[in-house]
Amino acid sequence: MRCRVCGEKAFIKLHYPKMYLCADHFVEYFERKVKRTIEKYKLLKPDEKVLVVISGGKDSAVTAYVLKKLGYNVECLHINLGIGEYSEKSEQYAREQCRIIGAPLHVVNVRELLGKGIGEVRTRRPTCSYCGLTKRYLFNKFAYDNGFDVIATGHNLDDEASFIFSNLMNWNTEYLAKQGPVLPGEGKFVRKVKPLYELTEREVVAYALAVGLEYIVDECPHARGATTIEYKEILNEMEEKRPGTKINFVKGYLRKRHLFEAELREIELKECKLCGMPAQGEKCSFCKFWGLEEPVTLKIANTDDEEPFGP
Ligand code: Q46
Ligand code: ZN
Ligand code: ZN
Incomplete structure (x- = not known):
């Protein structure tokens, strides 16, 4: 198959909108879509200081890469969780990614900072629960202490669709009241934005490949066959039958999100x-x-x- 724009050999077949693109025109398409997402949802202002938390995975690396390419003032933070070889490998990938991106990298090492790595604390609390708490605190505090205006995260369309889907299945209405491409900052909570909000996981993988960004594919040893993966699979099956299912589901959610606002508790x-x-x-x-x-x-x-x- 041939690229719809230039007629060269196709690199990818996009399902929605359906078209074949060569690597160069796919990269262009992807970056234009991120730019439009930023404009549409008013995610970033040109002069803002942006922090991207680089995990070593594809989504955060692609986020930092595209934002830097679009001219934003990007710095990266990697949190080494102290989970044995997995964390060592993740840090190596993060370092190499930042070298390619051309953005400064800061590293916080959980074991050096707190005496123990994730998974080494004797507690009844599930590992992922205190890992999440620790990561969220550290990147927010890092951003706040160092004067960042905004934190950009790597959530893609598949993450958002499966998050909404699973919260609907469990009627977690409070969560459903406050999701979206922008999580506004308040007080010492730094604003969070999701520039890959309208791009699928498949497109993010293809973009990383096209621009030569390598990333860790190993799973964290603490990850339990997360139900999110099942929801993602169901959504992928539906997307296959009806292209556009995911984006329409997420856009529909954004239109109806206000219906859940009554569930928000004032804390x-x-x-x-x-x-x-x-x-x-x-x-x-x-x-x-x-x-x-x-x-x-x-x-x-x-x-x-x-x-x-x-x-
Ligand atoms: S929460 Fe759990 Fe992840 Fe932390 S302990 Fe590993 S799997 S890294 S996204
Ligand atoms: Zn082309
Ligand atoms: Zn405190």
Whole structure:
């Protein structure tokens, strides 16, 4: 098959809209779509300082790469979770990706910072639950402490569609009230945006391949056959039968999201007495979980130095 634009050999067949494109024209298509997503949902302003949390995987790497190419002021953060070989490999990929992207990389090492890696804490709390809590706290605090205006994450259309689908299946109406391409910042919560919101996982994989970005494909050893994968499979089957299912589902959700707003509970947030970040009680859940007596410091010590900094 031939590229619809130039007639060269096709690199990819897009299902919706249905067309064949060569690698160069696919890259152009992908970047134009990200640009339009940014404009349509007012994700970023040109002069903003953007932090991308690079995991070593494809989505965050592609996010940073495209934003940098579109001229945004991007810096990257990698959180080494201390999960044995998996984390070591992830960090290596993140370093190589940032070299290709041409953006400064900062690394926070959980074991060095907190004494233990993820999976090494004796607790009844599921590993992924405190891992999520730790990551969310660290990247938000890093962004806040270092004056970033916004955090761009790598969520793609498949992630969003399966998230909405699974929350509908479980009637998690509170979650359904506040999802979307922009999660507004408030107080010390830095705004989060999703530039790949309208691009499918398949398109993200193809883009990474087309521009030569390598990424970790191994799964974290703590990942349990997540039900999200099942939801993704169901959506993929439906997409196969009816191209456009995912994007129409997500766009429909955005139109109807306001119907869930009545389910939002007002939570009064205080300041953590240790770190000053938002907290529901005396201490925030991060300081409480890790039993901290001193707050963690995530300020970049020397901005001329692109090497990772210590705790
Ligand atoms: S939450 Fe769980 Fe992931 Fe953390 S412990 Fe691994 S699988 S990395 S997205
Ligand atoms: Zn072409
Ligand atoms: Zn705290």
